Amino acid sequence: MRIERFRKETLPTVSTPSPMTDLLRKVPLMMLHCVAWFGLVGLVLPHTAVAGEGSDSTKDKPSAIAVFGGLMTDNNWEDTLAPWDLDFRDSTFVGIAASHRIGRFDHRLGFEVEGQVVRHFGDQDHWEFNLPIIGRWEAFPWDEVVDTSLAFGIGPSYASEKPKVEVANDGDSRRLLVYWMMEIEVGPPDKRWSAIFRLHHRSGAFGLVADEGGSNAMVIGLRQRF
Numbered sequence: 001m002r003i004e005r006f007r008k009e010t011l012p013t014v015s016t017p018s019p020m021t022d023l024l025r026k027v028p029l030m031m032l033h034c035v036a037w038f039g040l041v042g043l044v045l046p047h048t049a050v051a052g053e054g055s056d057s058t059k060d061k062p063s064a065i066a067v068f069g070g071l072m073t074d075n076n077w078e079d080t081l082a083p084w085d086l087d088f089r090d091s092t093f094v095g096i097a098a099s100h101r102i103g104r105f106d107h108r109l110g111f112e113v114e115g116q117v118v119r120h121f122g123d124q125d126h127w128e129f130n131l132p133i134i135g136r137w138e139a140f141p142w143d144e145v146v147d148t149s150l151a152f153g154i155g156p157s158y159a160s161e162k163p164k165v166e167v168a169n170d171g172d173s174r175r176l177l178v179y180w181m182m183e184i185e186v187g188p189p190d191k192r193w194s195a196i197f198r199l200h201h202r203s204g205a206f207g208l209v210a211d212e213g214g215s216n217a218m219v220i221g222l223r224q225r226f
Helices: 002-010 019-044 077-081 164-170
Strands: 063-073 088-105 109-122 127-130 133-137 147-159 176-187 193-203 214-225
Touching: 063 193, 109 147, 147 193, 164 214, 176 214
Parallel strands: none
Antiparallel strands: 063 088, 063 214, 088 109, 109 127, 109 133, 127 147, 133 147, 147 176, 176 193, 193 214
């Protein structure tokens, strides 16, 4: 009863015609954030030599910068398999991620380390820092048409304050939790940029780090490899 009162008084749910309508309303704003960040990153990143460009695959570029935006949900991560049924909160975030490949197996499976800086807005207002190790499957039969990869990453996640959405959902949370993500990346085979779609997840790892706390968000973004 006490938790429900906190949820209603502190984090009111925005009434919308449907979850999908709410998602469609917020996606343009998220994309605007991503494009703005992506343009800024493009201005400050050093440009690589043009000579030989296009002679090797973009997947041979070991480093990348990505900018992204996300929408927090009230749902469990399994519910994201049916995104049209998700309940979105009035809580968004934008972030930037730098990654570097640390190994590769048989030119199909790559391993990366990624550092993220995330800023939350709306129902919660704090910074988040994530450091996942990522495995990425890079070989698909249609890559010459649409360059595609699937990735899963896991690592520590630290919030600058206890996230209010996680407290409202679970009754309590902690600043330090486990972060994991699932991602699909698609882009033109002859370009160094791509679009990314992610599930962004924080949790207590089945009680290993915390008994309560956790959140899920749907993420879209842009990545530049170099």
